[in-house]
Amino acid sequence: MISRVSYPNPVLGNPGDYEKEALFTFKSFTWFIENDGVSLEVPLPSINDQKLNGYFQNNEASLYLKIISPSSYFSKIIELRYDEFIEGIFKITFPIGELNKKIFFSFYLATNQTLTLEPELLSTNFPSSFPALKSDIIAKSPQWSELIDHEWDPKKSNSVSFMAVTFHIDEKEKETSVDFGRDRIMIQLPKSSYDEYIHFGESKADIIHSGIVFPVLIQAVNYVINSENNSSDEFSEKTWFQRLNQLIFDQSQELENLTPLEIAQKILKDPMKRGISYLTISDKDAESEEDY
Amino acid sequence: MENLKVIRTSKQESLTREVELFKDEKQLAQNYINSEGFIFEEADLIPTNLKLDIEEINSKLNPKSDSESSIIIYESLKNLNLINASDKRLWTTLCHKQFMNYVQDRWPLKDTPRSIILSRWLFNGTDRTAFTRNAISRLWWAGHLTAEPWKKEPSLEFLKNDDPYKYTRIMTDVAQLWFDITEREWGGNLIYRICFLETFDRISKSKNVSATFLSRELSKIFTGVLVADVVLVAHKEPQALIEYVEELTSYLEI
Structure with a gap:
């Protein structure tokens, strides 16, 4: 929900100031995480109030990017003038480390000179024109977030590298439990089971994915999807949550509309089938061993 | 000068879990007070390219002056990039091993040892809060945020x-x-x-x-x-x- 802020003038994006159909948004943003820094490509904004859009295109108003990276104690406001967009794109590069982990960004449109504004989609609660001083905010976008994860590439890394199998510190604990309250999801096995687990090699990955990781991933996906409709997303600051969120919503549109079970299936590349195949091969191996 | 080794993520996690779940808080405090530096097994450590003169730094760290300590830590790790400065494993290792005496003196465990260990020796809460609470990372970040603007x-x-x-x-x-x-x-x-x-x-x-x-x-x-x-x-x-x-x-x- 966007909260209302008191500005000297009506602001597109401030609830109640403009008609509901008035828009100030962007088609998409493109991020490049490279070795020497992070680049952001900003497309031209979509402003459907033609008068406001005209002020921007005539350089009577500028776009401002406000970007915040809490994990690196970094924030900055950058001016993006219409005539500095090249083929509809404004590219900004941030030196390595300025943006790190979950970052937040939003845009403002503000006047470069004193103007009398006559927006087309202004709410009828206001007079049809009003004066604005230099540097007055006249539109603001929602705030978006992005995960700038220098340690993890969802296209290359192991898709479940945000999970870890470990053991209960209390040796009396005899049941497996899952702790979602840390940066990695911790699947905590009883100590005796864990001691057996650590001897499994890569060859057991299929059955481990099927029997251990898969059910936990379904639950984790559930948390991520439900947080979209729930303000009490208690795990949203956790690394596992942000990485999974990126996998589901940012990286692959094919996952967005699936159920948690289907998403987990896709991420783990059908673990149930792989589990069955593993067991079938194990059975065959056992039979062939008996033959000898 | 020695090339620093830092603990693995799994060790960082298990240390935190151990502190959180340790039943006897007094005993936990004793373990931290009496220790002369945590000994990590080789398997728990990863080599880095960071070179530090530990003795020299320890001789200058002053538990009574955050500004003196901040300047020495920042000067010693001036070339640390921001990605590495956001790596909790680095700071946890330094707190538990190389600069343990300083941490013990600067943040005595007193009545709430678990909470102090979690926030000062390890990391607790969101990154913005956690990095300015950990006993060593806070010194580096203070220098980074304010030196020669x-x-x-x-x-x-x-x-x-x-x-x-x-x-x-x-x-x-x-x-x-x-x-x-x-x-x-x-x-x-x-x-x-x-x-x-x-x-x-x-x-x-x-x-x-x-x-x-x-x-x-x-x-x-x-x-x-x-x-x-x-x-x-x-x-x-x-x-x-x-x-x-x-x-x-x-x-x-x-």
Whole structure:
């Protein structure tokens, strides 16, 4: 929900100031995480109030990017003038480390000179024109977030590298439990089971994915999807949550509309089938061993 | 000089879990007080390219002066990039091994050892809070956020000073200042952060008010000024911003 802020003038994006159909948004943003820094490509904004859009295109108003990276104690406001967009794109590069982990960004449109504004989609609660001083905010976008994860590439890394199998510190604990309250999801096995687990090699990955990781991933996906409709997303600051969120919503549109079970299936590349195949091969191996 | 080895993520996690789940808090405290440095197994460690003169640093770390300690840690790790500075494993290793004596002296365990260990030896809460609480990472970040700002931002050239750590000293000498800067969104902006410290310094020299009170009141003014006037402030020269806030404070009971 966007909260209302008191500005000297009506602001597109401030609830109640403009008609509901008035828009100030962007088609998409493109991020490049490279070795020497992070680049952001900003497309031209979509402003459907033609008068406001005209002020921007005539350089009577500028776009401002406000970007915040809490994990690196970094924030900055950058001016993006219409005539500095090249083929509809404004590219900004941030030196390595300025943006790190979950970052937040939003845009403002503000006047470069004193103007009398006559927006087309202004709410009828206001007079049809009003004066604005230099540097007055006249539109603001929602705030978006992005995960700038220098340690993890969802296209290359192991898709479940945000999970870890470990053991209960209390040796009396005899049941497996899952702790979602840390940066990695911790699947905590009883100590005796864990001691057996650590001897499994890569060859057991299929059955481990099927029997251990898969059910936990379904639950984790559930948390991520439900947080979209729930303000009490208690795990949203956790690394596992942000990485999974990126996998589901940012990286692959094919996952967005699936159920948690289907998403987990896709991420783990059908673990149930792989589990069955593993067991079938194990059975065959056992039979062939008996033959000898 | 030795090449530093840092603990693996799994070790970082298991240390945190052990502290959280350790049943006898008194015994936990004893383990930390009596230890002369945690011994990590080779399998728990990863080599890095970081070279540190541990003895030299330890001889200069001063549990009674955060500014002295901050300057020595920042100077020793000046070339650390921001990605590595956000790596909790590095700071946890330094707290538990190389600089353990300093951490013990600076943050005595007293009545709430678990909470102190979790926040000062390890990491607790969101990153913004956690990195300014951990006993060693807070010293580095304090240096990084305040050292020679005129070299990083040309509009701050008018604040150039013979002491490269002028603002580090101002911030680290007052716990409330440190809190007000690192806990607030505008504290992430180099210009606003330095303007805040400069304004604080000017007013505290001219008025007889407690540093804690002044920091608290000034941070409210900065928050008020910066939230609504994001663009206006972006265009305002730092010097004008400092004078603007100074003028505002003259109308208030500061």
